[in-house]
Amino acid sequence: MLRLIEFLAVISGGIYGVSLARRQKMDFVGVFCVAFITALGGGTLRDVLLDRTPLFWIRASYFPLMIFGLALVATLLRRWTLWLERSVRWLYVPDALGLGLFSIVGVNYALEAGTSLFVSTLFGVITGSFGGVIGDVVCNEVPSLFRSGTPLYATCSFAGCWLYLGVAHCGVPEDAAMWLGILFIVILRLVAVRWDLRLPE
Amino acid sequence: MLRLIEFLAVISGGIYGVSLARRQKMDFVGVFCVAFITALGGGTLRDVLLDRTPLFWIRASYFPLMIFGLALVATLLRRWTLWLERSVRWLYVPDALGLGLFSIVGVNYALEAGTSLFVSTLFGVITGSFGGVIGDVVCNEVPSLFRSGTPLYATCSFAGCWLYLGVAHCGVPEDAAMWLGILFIVILRLVAVRWDLRLPE
Amino acid sequence: MLRLIEFLAVISGGIYGVSLARRQKMDFVGVFCVAFITALGGGTLRDVLLDRTPLFWIRASYFPLMIFGLALVATLLRRWTLWLERSVRWLYVPDALGLGLFSIVGVNYALEAGTSLFVSTLFGVITGSFGGVIGDVVCNEVPSLFRSGTPLYATCSFAGCWLYLGVAHCGVPEDAAMWLGILFIVILRLVAVRWDLRLPE
Numbered sequence: 001m002l003r004l005i006e007f008l009a010v011i012s013g014g015i016y017g018v019s020l021a022r023r024q025k026m027d028f029v030g031v032f033c034v035a036f037i038t039a040l041g042g043g044t045l046r047d048v049l050l051d052r053t054p055l056f057w058i059r060a061s062y063f064p065l066m067i068f069g070l071a072l073v074a075t076l077l078r079r080w081t082l083w084l085e086r087s088v089r090w091l092y093v094p095d096a097l098g099l100g101l102f103s104i105v106g107v108n109y110a111l112e113a114g115t116s117l118f119v120s121t122l123f124g125v126i127t128g129s130f131g132g133v134i135g136d137v138v139c140n141e142v143p144s145l146f147r148s149g150t151p152l153y154a155t156c157s158f159a160g161c162w163l164y165l166g167v168a169h170c171g172v173p174e175d176a177a178m179w180l181g182i183l184f185i186v187i188l189r190l191v192a193v194r195w196d197l198r199l200p201e
Numbered sequence: 202m203l204r205l206i207e208f209l210a211v212i213s214g215g216i217y218g219v220s221l222a223r224r225q226k227m228d229f230v231g232v233f234c235v236a237f238i239t240a241l242g243g244g245t246l247r248d249v250l251l252d253r254t255p256l257f258w259i260r261a262s263y264f265p266l267m268i269f270g271l272a273l274v275a276t277l278l279r280r281w282t283l284w285l286e287r288s289v290r291w292l293y294v295p296d297a298l299g300l301g302l303f304s305i306v307g308v309n310y311a312l313e314a315g316t317s318l319f320v321s322t323l324f325g326v327i328t329g330s331f332g333g334v335i336g337d338v339v340c341n342e343v344p345s346l347f348r349s350g351t352p353l354y355a356t357c358s359f360a361g362c363w364l365y366l367g368v369a370h371c372g373v374p375e376d377a378a379m380w381l382g383i384l385f386i387v388i389l390r391l392v393a394v395r396w397d398l399r400l401p402e
Numbered sequence: 403m404l405r406l407i408e409f410l411a412v413i414s415g416g417i418y419g420v421s422l423a424r425r426q427k428m429d430f431v432g433v434f435c436v437a438f439i440t441a442l443g444g445g446t447l448r449d450v451l452l453d454r455t456p457l458f459w460i461r462a463s464y465f466p467l468m469i470f471g472l473a474l475v476a477t478l479l480r481r482w483t484l485w486l487e488r489s490v491r492w493l494y495v496p497d498a499l500g501l502g503l504f505s506i507v508g509v510n511y512a513l514e515a516g517t518s519l520f521v522s523t524l525f526g527v528i529t530g531s532f533g534g535v536i537g538d539v540v541c542n543e544v545p546s547l548f549r550s551g552t553p554l555y556a557t558c559s560f561a562g563c564w565l566y567l568g569v570a571h572c573g574v575p576e577d578a579a580m581w582l583g584i585l586f587i588v589i590l591r592l593v594a595v596r597w598d599l600r601l602p603e
């Protein structure tokens with residue numbers, strides 16, 4: 001089940017990364033690198049910090065190939081993807097999906113590694129949102145995660161991770177609790193973007 | 202003894218990080234992230250490079266909680282902390298303390314891992330100052346560590362680490378040598394800030 | 403043989419890094435840090451991601467000392483190195499050498515760690531070019547690797563890694579295949595800079 005969620009998360013992250021890089025008019029290498037970092041960066045940081053080896057995209061070596069394919073398609077079918085990107089609202093959907101899916105994967109891997117509950121939710125947030133943070137840093141922007149005046153992001157992930165842990169603790173079956181957490185994060189993120197929910201400064 | 206020094210270093214680093222983030226008008230998530238990176242980033246990089254597992258803040262999981270509490274207090278008692286931050290001179294005290302404390306911890310951990318003397322002093326510098334470097338990079342600034350025209354920083358750490366190693370080598374008891382090194386770094390840093398000591402360009 | 407190539411790569415990377423930092427008018431600490439990151443950053447990222455321990459510059463602790471010496475010489479003999487840097491064309495030679503040498507080292511280490519062929523070429527590219535990427539990020543620039551409108555860089559490394567793997571697979575002796583790959587990358591990079599070859603945007 002974790003593998004399936006991870007698979008969906010990498011696809012969502014890759015689509016988001018490709019769109020991001022295309023908006024900056026990068027060439028194929030740039031598109032591939034940014035998509036790679038956005039899709040696999042958060043999980044890589046998680047694996048390095050938890051000392052999980054080999055890294056998830058070395059073990060499952062089709063992940064880099066998938067990103068490579070995505071970047072290739074986006075470069076060859078440029079006009080089609082540009083049209084996609086112009087419909088900006090759509091961009092938030094893979095982003096929100098990636099956030100939700102990666103967060104719950106991150107919590108699970110951290111618990112497996114024996115961390116405390118609080119630290120495991122931090123790993124949820126790191127896995128879910130730090131691909132985007134590293135992507136922003138590499139594109140020379142202050143990560144939107146840290147700026148005030150942007151809609152809730154890390155907060156969605158953090159709240160969803162606690163919801164998942166709480167619900168699982170109350171005896172709800174593991175799988176159902178995971179999908180509930182993911183759904184909660186995705187919906188909260190989409191709601192936050194739509195009505196521009198923020199934390200007070 | 203190392204644990205105590207590390208504890209003090211995390212508090213100093215956290216206070217410094219919170220002040221830094223508050224000056225950039227970040228919201229709670231931003232304040233927590235920047236404080237986390239500033240306080241725990243240098244030690245995390247050290248542990249990853251030395252392959253020490255689990256990371257010091259996973260083993261001692263009250264560290265992230267402490268930073269969380271600090272960020273919460275700073276956000277709730279905003280007016281009080283703003284007043285603190287305006288008295289800019291004070292900001293250099295936790296920063297200098299963190300530099301001194303973390304540097305000596307870093308040298309010790311590196312020696313434990315069997316590195317050469319020169320490499321161990323580099324780990325002192327990394328542990329002491331790279332939390333701030335990563336924090337600067339994430340806030341989209343050229344790290345002040347690398348700019349010329351700023352007072353001595355890494356140099357204080359480097360000199361203090363060699364002083365500690367030299368004094369310990371001459372038979373001074375370990376604990377005394379450690380506190381001597383810390384004191385040297387803190388005072389040298391405060392003197393450098395006060396009289397704007399720099400390296401020639 | 404790998405050790406010799408690595409040795410040459412660190413020298414090339416260090417010279418390139420020193421020149422880069424001197425152009426930004428950094429002081430000694432800045433020059434040392436940027437040279438360290440440029441020369442050893444790509445390999446460090448490779449070792450961390452592959453979980454190779456100890457890091458290559460902790461095992462071979464003369465590498466940091468060499469960079470230290472280089473930075474010292476560049477700072478003391480400032481006028482001489484400034485003259486060197488003004489002859490900009492020369493700067494591309496150590497850069498291209500570093501790219502070629504590090505890439506082939508990276509592929510080998512990744513294969514040793516048991517990665518797939520595609521992932522091993524990615525490690526070639528990471529080892530060869532990510533020192534420069536981290537250097538650019540730290541100096542607060544969008545990595546030239548990701549910008550379009552710059553000559554081929556990662557592409558040279560990627561193509562050379564596949565050439566090396568293909569030639570070695572066809573029965574050419576290991577050492578000859580390695581030098582062939584290196585030569586190919588260096589020449590392709592120099593040609594790309596000279597005639598400004600680019601990927602289409």
